[in-house]
Amino acid sequence: MTGVTSDDILDRFRRIGALLDGHFRLTSGLHSPGYMQSALVLQYPREAEACGAAIAAQVGYLAAQVVLSPALGGIVIGHEVGRALGVRAIFAERQDGRLALRRGFTMTAGERVLVVEDVVTTGGSTRETIDVARAAGAEVVGAAAIVDRSGGHQELGVPFHALATIALPTYQPDICPLCAAGIPVVKPGSRA
Ligand SMILES: [Zn+2]
Numbered sequence: 001m002t003g004v005t006s007d008d009i010l011d012r013f014r015r016i017g018a019l020l021d022g023h024f025r026l027t028s029g030l031h032s033p034g035y036m037q038s039a040l041v042l043q044y045p046r047e048a049e050a051c052g053a054a055i056a057a058q059v060g061y062l063a064a065q066v067v068l069s070p071a072l073g074g075i076v077i078g079h080e081v082g083r084a085l086g087v088r089a090i091f092a093e094r095q096d097g098r099l100a101l102r103r104g105f106t107m108t109a110g111e112r113v114l115v116v117e118d119v120v121t122t123g124g125s126t127r128e129t130i131d132v133a134r135a136a137g138a139e140v141v142g143a144a145a146i147v148d149r150s151g152g153h154q155e156l157g158v159p160f161h162a163l164a165t166i167a168l169p170t171y172q173p174d175i176c177p178l179c180a181a182g183i184p185v186v187k188p189g190s191r192a
Helices: 006-016 045-062 075-085 124-135
Strands: 019-025 031-036 066-070 088-095 098-101 112-120 139-148 160-165
Touching: 006 019, 006 045, 006 139, 006 160, 045 075, 045 112, 045 139, 045 160, 066 075, 066 124, 075 088, 075 112, 075 139, 098 124, 112 124, 124 139
Parallel strands: 066 088, 066 112, 112 139, 139 160
Antiparallel strands: 019 031, 088 098
């Protein structure tokens, strides 16, 4: 998957049913013309491995010494990026609502950390994961994801690489243009 394009990745998501086009009511209650569930791609170890290798090919120059991912969504792809880079892959998880390192995971002062996620939407959890690494004294050298669904609008303050970029807008139901057009709204998964 060297030289993989954004369209290659999105086609792969669509083929597996991990990216649906239509009119969806998301868990948040917001409406969107697209629904993405990366776990449906990552359930196939060969797909996960290929995505990890493709990310590793883009971020090798950062010379990361450890991959840090937010649980749960980032764990599988973080593991595969770590495998491809030949470095440790650890994860942060929520404890009392805040991301933290648990299970004895540590980072040493100045250790070069790459933060890896499956999908970046607003960048909020990526930023939070970056903060976990910095609080541990590590140096965050970059961040990466399979898909950037902010349309390229997140601002992380570190080099960021995504295999694919897609803008998937969300709307409050009362101002949703798809509702206004009379298109029936679907709960994701109900037609899969
Ligand atoms: Zn709608």
